[in-house]
Amino acid sequence: MSPQFLLNLFIALLWMLLMDEDKPRFSTFLDGFLVGIGIIFVMHRFFGTQFYLRRLFSTIKLLLTFISELIQSSILVLTQILSPKLKIQPGIIKYQTILESDVEVTTLSLLLTLTPGSVVMEVAPDGHTLYIHAMDVKKSRNALLKQIKNFEKAIMEVTR
Amino acid sequence: MSGSEVGEFVGALFILTGGIASVISVFGLIRLPDVYTRSHAATKSSTLAVLLTLSGTFIYFWASEGFLSVRLLLGIVFVFLTAPVAGHLIVRAAYRSKVKLADISTEDELYEVLHKKNE
Numbered sequence: 001m002s003p004q005f006l007l008n009l010f011i012a013l014l015w016m017l018l019m020d021e022d023k024p025r026f027s028t029f030l031d032g033f034l035v036g037i038g039i040i041f042v043m044h045r046f047f048g049t050q051f052y053l054r055r056l057f058s059t060i061k062l063l064l065t066f067i068s069e070l071i072q073s074s075i076l077v078l079t080q081i082l083s084p085k086l087k088i089q090p091g092i093i094k095y096q097t098i099l100e101s102d103v104e105v106t107t108l109s110l111l112l113t114l115t116p117g118s119v120v121m122e123v124a125p126d127g128h129t130l131y132i133h134a135m136d137v138k139k140s141r142n143a144l145l146k147q148i149k150n151f152e153k154a155i156m157e158v159t160r
Numbered sequence: 161m162s163g164s165e166v167g168e169f170v171g172a173l174f175i176l177t178g179g180i181a182s183v184i185s186v187f188g189l190i191r192l193p194d195v196y197t198r199s200h201a202a203t204k205s206s207t208l209a210v211l212l213t214l215s216g217t218f219i220y221f222w223a224s225e226g227f228l229s230v231r232l233l234l235g236i237v238f239v240f241l242t243a244p245v246a247g248h249l250i251v252r253a254a255y256r257s258k259v260k261l262a263d264i265s266t267e268d269e270l271y272e273v274l275h276k277k278n279e
Contacts, residue, residue: 070207070208070211071208074181074204074208077188077200077201077204078181078184078185078188081184081185081187081188081191081192081201082184082187086191086192086193088197089265089266090194090196090197090261090262090265090266091261091265091266091267091268092261092267092268092269092271093267093269094269109244109248110244110245113203113243113244113247113248114204114207114240114243114244115204116200116204116207116208117200117204118200119196119199119200119203119247119248119251120248121248121251121252121255122252122255131269133196133251135197135200137266137267138266
């Protein structure tokens with residue numbers, strides 16, 4: 001348990017006791033915990049360590065990145081399906097990822113497979129080369145690469 | 161009163177949009193040429209449809225009855241965990257058993273790695 005978390009619990013306890021209600025309430029404790037998060041976030045640079053909820057925040061950021069990419073590429077794929085003549089040019093492209101650990105690569109391929117327009121078909125034995133089947137290689141290659149870069153950046157913020 | 165009505169409307173709108181997305185992905189399933197592009201329509205558009213429908217239901221019950229259903233959120237999590245694994249494995253198995261890509265496909269960088277060796 002990190003000292004920052006203990007300090008946060010202490011602030012919450014103090015908050016609950018100083019409120020001086022007729023009996024200790026959990027909701028007051030929770031209010032104090034939220035206030036403590038705010039205080040520690042402002043003060044964390046004086047501890048010389050990173051903010052202990054940074055991973056939680058970057059996970060939420062990753063989730064938001066994923067949802068926005070999901071909506072964008074869904075609209076793209078739905079318009080491709082509904083256009084009167086199919087003008088797509090599917091294909092398999094190779095991508096060399098800069099992520100290193102197994103968890104990072106797994107997360108990246110999970111997110112890529114979840115977003116429309118791209119499926120991870122194979123991961124090379126070295127663990128860094130992904131073969132991606134894309135819905136429309138010619139037109140949306142750059143959009144796909146930009147999407148992968150976004151995901152990589154967000155994942156690295158969580159794991160490092 | 162009006163606050164909960166707005167919530168109910170937003171929830172219903174989400175469910176409707178999810179239904180439309182689901183119908184469109186069925187069109188894609190019929191129209192697209194090969195198993196690889198069909199897997200885009202089948203597994204992917206349905207992720208958006210499931211996300212919209214389940215979160216719409218969640219918002220609706222939250223607004224109308226003040227009921228926070230954790231099970232709906234868990235449903236989203238488990239669909240999002242299993243759908244990509246299934247999609248990846250179907251496509252991988254199809255490619256390994258040498259199902260051809262559609263004629264409109266332009267490039268195939270995996271062919272040399274996987275199939276040239278075995279010939």
